[in-house]
Amino acid sequence: MEKILEVKNLQTSFFTPEGEVRAVDGVSFDLYRGKTVGLVGESGCGKSVTSLSIMRLIASPPGKIVGGEILYHGKDLLKLPPPEMRKIRGNQISMIFQEPMTSLNPVFTIGNQIVEAIRLHQDLSKSASREKAIEMMKLVGIPAPDKRIDDYPHQLSGGMRQRIMIAMALSCDPEVLIADEPTTALDVTIQAQILDLLKGLQERTGLSILLITHDLGVVAEVADEVVVMYAGKVAERAPTRELFAHPMHPYTKGLLNSIPVLSHDPTGKKKKSRLEPIPGLVPNLLDLPVGCRFQERCRSVEARCKIVEPELLTAAPSHDVRCVLVGGQK
Helix, strand or coil, rough: CCEEEEEEEEEEEEEEEEEEEEEEEEEEEEEECCCCEEECCCCCHHHCCCHHCCCCCCCCCEEEEEEEEEECCCHHHCCCCHHHHHHCCCCCCEECCCHHHCCCCCCCCHHHHHHHHHHHHHCCCCCHHHHHHHHHHCCCCCCCCHHHHHCCCHHHHHHHHHHHHHHHHHCCHHHEEEEEEECCCCCCHHHHHHHHHHHHHHHHHCCCCEEEECCCHHHHHHHHHHHHEEEEEEEEEHHHHHHHHCCCCCHHHHHCCCCCEEECCCCCCCCCCCCCCCCCCCCCCCCCCCCCCCCHCCCCCCCHCCCCCCEEEEEEEEEEECCCCCCCCC
């Protein structure tokens, strides 16, 4: 398989009056052609900061990428001058942001916004760009695209606006699509449609997708590999089937146990399993505990967890875990 994107030991910090906040602290993963990597974790674990770091959209100040490499076809994006990075951003690497209503400009038609993205990166006339915009809207399932192209964002439903964001992101035929919570705030049926759309586009174009979400159900549906993040670090990394069948990190187990599951009682009647919430909160990144970052919420914590900061080690083929309770840690 062809490796498209390599994130190596990425470190992104925010410098505040209270001190340095290490939002992303040594994150590594690879993305292959036509494959999907799911980046999973609670709010505040560093998922979105990782995606914005790849796009080099971290606001500076207060943010800064302080270490690591982001290799796109072997070329380190962090070393590119801003004009070269602008040619890649939105063209070869595109991003769908969390909230389509805040990402779309309310005073311009959706057609104007898609056309602007196309003309920025491709040498097409205004009329040719409009034709391509209509073609992209049709591709993502917008009905009557030749008429809806002149609509404003407020005239579309949430699901339609999200489709417009996907059309805009794909309008320049990127190799990599970063989708940051693409189904948040959408109802379940629209979520399924958006996920089916992404899978279909990937099958047709060989698109590589980095999917950022807190929803493990979404990950199970579309991802080939899962990277579980906690407090800025990778807690566990494995192929999707392997991770769901054999979760090793207590945090991953907690996430899986918090998913509602329907089962049947002896009479055949459906019943919901009892949810097991993860106790406590994500630690303050300005005041991290000594040792494991998950220790205060872990049901399996031992004395050594409060002394040793675990490394991310291979515990099984293609399965990496950061936990002293898993084989290989000292």
